[in-house]
Amino acid sequence: xxxSAHRLTVGYPGxxxxxxxxxxxxxxxxxxxxxxxxxxxSTLLRALAGISRPGGGEVRLDGTRLTEITPKQLARRxxxxxxxxxxxxxxxxxxxxxxxxxxHQRWLTPWxxxxxxxxxxxxxxxxxxELRTRPVDRLSxxxxxxxxxxxxxxxCTEYLLLDEPTTYLDLRHQLDLLNLVAxxxxxxxxxxxxxxxxxGQAARYAHHLVVVADGRIAAAGPPAxxxxxxxxxxxxxxxxxxxxxxxxxxxxxxxxxxVAHLPRNPVEEQR
Numbered sequence: 679x680x681x682s683a684h685r686l687t688v689g690y691p692g693x694x695x696x697x698x699x700x701x702x703x704x705x706x707x708x709x710x711x712x713x714x715x716x717x718x719x720s721t722l723l724r725a726l727a728g729i730s731r732p733g734g735g736e737v738r739l740d741g742t743r744l745t746e747i748t749p750k751q752l753a754r755r756x757x758x759x760x761x762x763x764x765x766x767x768x769x770x771x772x773x774x775x776x777x778x779x780x781x782h783q784r785w786l787t788p789w790x791x792x793x794x795x796x797x798x799x800x801x802x803x804x805x806x807x808e809l810r811t812r813p814v815d816r817l818s819x820x821x822x823x824x825x826x827x828x829x830x831x832x833x834c835t836e837y838l839l840l841d842e843p844t845t846y847l848d849l850r851h852q853l854d855l856l857n858l859v860a861x862x863x864x865x866x867x868x869x870x871x872x873x874x875x876x877x878g879q880a881a882r883y884a885h886h887l888v889v890v891a892d893g894r895i896a897a898a899g900p901p902a903x904x905x906x907x908x909x910x911x912x913x914x915x916x917x918x919x920x921x922x923x924x925x926x927x928x929x930x931x932x933x934x935x936x937v938a939h940l941p942r943n944p945v946e947e948q949r
Contacts, residue, residue, distance in 0.1 A: 680705055680740055681726060681756075681837060681869070687734035688718075688725050695721045697893045698735065703837075703886075708863050708870045710884035710901075712877060714914055718893045719873045720761060723841050726871065727758035753781035757833040759826055759840045765814045771825045772810040775800055778832030800831035803858060819846035827855065831862075838862065838870045844879070852876075856883045881905055881928040889913055905929040 682702040689695045695718045703709050703726070711719050724730040725737055728744040737744045744752060757778070765774070778800065779793045801807045804824040809817065814825050823846045830838060838859070844852040860883055862868045874880045880887060881901035889896040889904060891913045897904045910918045916933050923930040 681737070683722070683725065683735065683737045685735035686722075686725060686732050686737060688721050688730050688732050694733075695893055696725065699893070699895055701888055701895055701898065703869065703871055705869050706863075706867060707885040708859060708872070708883060709886040709888060710880035711871065711873045711888045711890060712875070712880050713890035713896070717890045719890050720841050722888075722890060723758065723839050723871065723873055724760070727756050727839050728752050729758065729760075750781050753833065753835075755835050756837040756839060757830040757835040759830045759838075759843060761841045761845065763826055765822065767815060769814055770811050771806055771814055771817070771828075772797065772801065774814050774825055775806075775810075775828045775832050778829040778834075781833060796832045796834055800828040803831060803861075804828040805854070820848060820851050823847060824851070824855075827858075836869060838868050840870070840872045842873050842875065844874065844876070852879070859883065877905065877910070877931045878923070878928075881930070882923060882926060901929050905931060 680702065683699055686696055686699040686701075687694065699722065701722070711722060713719050721730055725732060728737065728747070728749070731745075739747065739752075739755065775797050776793075779789075779796060782793065798807075801810055804827055806821070806824055806828055809821065814822055817825065823843070827840070827843060830840070840859070843855055847855060856879060859870050859872065863870055872880075872884070884901060886899065887901050887904045888898045889909065896913050897909055905920055907918055907920050910916060910920065910931055918934055919932045920929050921932060922928070
């Protein structure tokens with residue numbers, strides 16, 4: 679099972695977002711895509727899911743161009759959770775999650791026990807069982823995000839692509855989500871690709887990093903090899919120190935603030 683892009687170019691009238699990008703997603707691992715705002719991270723994820731059509735190059739799944747795979751067949755293998763998806767008015771949490779089973783439905787085939795098991799499991803793993811009858815538009819931002827993640831889980835795909843999934847989540851629920859992705863990888867064997875902004879979380883949870891900058895791949899590989907002080911400053915324009923995380927040894931990026939912007943200590947000033 680391999681998912682890869684070859685000389686991929688994606689853009690819009692008057693603007694190229696990704697320019698001849700080559701990237702391979704290691705199967706059976708967690709990949710984090712990082713980079714500054716508007717660098718092409720979300721566009722790359724959408725292209726890997728077959729949503730954004732390339733203006734040049736191609737994306738392949740197990741050697742087959744995505745353009746040669748029907749949308750329904752592709753949806754059985756790749757699930758994409760985009761940023762801030764629109765929520766249908768009045769739909770309940772369970773009804774939303776049930777939509778994740780659409781790729782597995784056939785004409786005139788009734789809803790099966792297997793479909794319901796997939797929905798129940800997705801609700802349980804995202805902590806939404808007690809909210810299954812609640813309208814999605816009455817949930818908090820974090821609960822709504824988890825409902826969409828549950829939909830992606832119910833799709834039961836080999837690949838799970840999440841675009842900034844920790845948005846709207848507090849720290850506890852961010853960690854719960856990332857732990858869930860780790861479990862899906864180690865227990866279920868799913869390949870996950872996440873767009874993340876927190877470099878520390880990306881380094882801690884991902885086996886593989888893809889750094890995007892100005893529509894190109896600036897670096898790719900294991901976090902310990904990719905996250906260097908020179909790369910962070912070059913890509914993010916932030917001076918930093920990179921030290922081992924004391925809890926797990928993964929790279930920890932510590933930005934270096936200007937002394938002029940550090941908070942004052944009124945006690946020291948009075949001395």
